[in-house]
Amino acid sequence: MPSRASFFRAKISNRRERGGAPCPKFRLTFVKCSVPASLLSGMSENVTRVWCDGCYDIMHFGHANQLRQAKAMGDYLVVGVHNDEDVATNKGPPLFTEEERYKMVRSVKWVDEVVENAPYVTTIQTLDENNCAFCVHGDDITTTASGDDTYHIVKSQGRYKECKRTQGVSTTDLVGRMLLMMPAPRSSSTEHLPSQEDFMESPYTKSCNLLQTSNKITSFSSPSEPKKGDKIVYTAGAFDVLHPGHVDFLEAAKKEGDFLIVGLYNDADITSFMGRGYPIQTLQERVLSVLANRNVDEVVIGAPYPLTAELLDHFKVHKVVHGTVSEPASHAENPFQVAEERGIFQYIESGNTLTTKDIVQRIILNRARFEERNRKKQQKEINGIKMREEGAKQNGV
Numbered sequence: 001m002p003s004r005a006s007f008f009r010a011k012i013s014n015r016r017e018r019g020g021a022p023c024p025k026f027r028l029t030f031v032k033c034s035v036p037a038s039l040l041s042g043m044s045e046n047v048t049r050v051w052c053d054g055c056y057d058i059m060h061f062g063h064a065n066q067l068r069q070a071k072a073m074g075d076y077l078v079v080g081v082h083n084d085e086d087v088a089t090n091k092g093p094p095l096f097t098e099e100e101r102y103k104m105v106r107s108v109k110w111v112d113e114v115v116e117n118a119p120y121v122t123t124i125q126t127l128d129e130n131n132c133a134f135c136v137h138g139d140d141i142t143t144t145a146s147g148d149d150t151y152h153i154v155k156s157q158g159r160y161k162e163c164k165r166t167q168g169v170s171t172t173d174l175v176g177r178m179l180l181m182m183p184a185p186r187s188s189s190t191e192h193l194p195s196q197e198d199f200m201e202s203p204y205t206k207s208c209n210l211l212q213t214s215n216k217i218t219s220f221s222s223p224s225e226p227k228k229g230d231k232i233v234y235t236a237g238a239f240d241v242l243h244p245g246h247v248d249f250l251e252a253a254k255k256e257g258d259f260l261i262v263g264l265y266n267d268a269d270i271t272s273f274m275g276r277g278y279p280i281q282t283l284q285e286r287v288l289s290v291l292a293n294r295n296v297d298e299v300v301i302g303a304p305y306p307l308t309a310e311l312l313d314h315f316k317v318h319k320v321v322h323g324t325v326s327e328p329a330s331h332a333e334n335p336f337q338v339a340e341e342r343g344i345f346q347y348i349e350s351g352n353t354l355t356t357k358d359i360v361q362r363i364i365l366n367r368a369r370f371e372e373r374n375r376k377k378q379q380k381e382i383n384g385i386k387m388r389e390e391g392a393k394q395n396g397v
Helices: 061-072 084-090 098-106 124-129 152-156 171-179 214-220 244-254 267-274 283-291 309-315 337-341 356-365 367-394
Strands: 004-013 027-036 049-054 076-081 113-116 134-138 160-163 232-237 259-264 298-301 319-323 345-348
Touching (some): 061 283, 124 152, 171 356, 244 259, 356 367
Parallel strands (some): 049 134, 134 160, 232 259, 232 319
Antiparallel strands (some): 004 027
């Protein structure tokens, strides 16, 4: 693209009479305009704008990894997020509201811009309106309620690229984990006899252990180190199923200094003070989710509980912060006593009272709807896989 872009603009001059009715004559004028490319946001030849879209319900590390890969394909990442109505129609009831999901996506460090209320089927018009060269999605199957590929339009026009889907996590899987935390209701009907369909699992949503690697952690990590004179802030917690309450707290914590270190407790410690069923996500899963947050500079994996003087000295911590809203502990031990004794501990307000147990409660109150959501999601993906395999056979692949 040249440094200055020329384009034609249609200008319609339509005189109106006093009563508001248009005059029968109007003038259509084509004006050739020369506009500096720097004023056409994202259209410079040196900047490639990339489009992603999705529901992003439960902003897990799989979503974050897709956005990371998409950003690496260009320079500026625009992410469209679907509204609640479209999500409910095409995938089932969302766990988080659209406003919560907008906030979660904005918190991811690879995201440059969020487009709210993005259309569920990605079109060329959507890409052009946002000055994006192409759309990126994972190599899994995404369809509408009627079974149509949501990316068929951009694929047909050669403006679609694929990235590798992250194994070991999905929204459906996480919802399933939370459903397993509560006892199944007794059935008043005849005992269901299992069929072959009951044992079918979609490879995209089935539960499997995350195989953590050093490369994956490195790809999520920030290369920055605290600079001389930086005020180092430390906080610690479970950060289980990262949600808007966590996001608001991390933003508030970062404002207390220059470099934010987040300690993540190991799974056994979390179980000891939150109870059976927690954490919902393993330590290795939580590490990636927190590393993807734009306000987090460093993560301590398996942070000591309670906090130790050794950790404070090692990282040269100036301030330790904790939220005023947190999950209730099952014992009275003060995990931040050493920081209080040094006079560097502070409670901070985030303005958000949401907790992980609140998220679980949403599922408990709507158990039947979420069970049906998961069943339909799995079946739709299985049907999509069958259609893809049949198409490949017909084409001799």
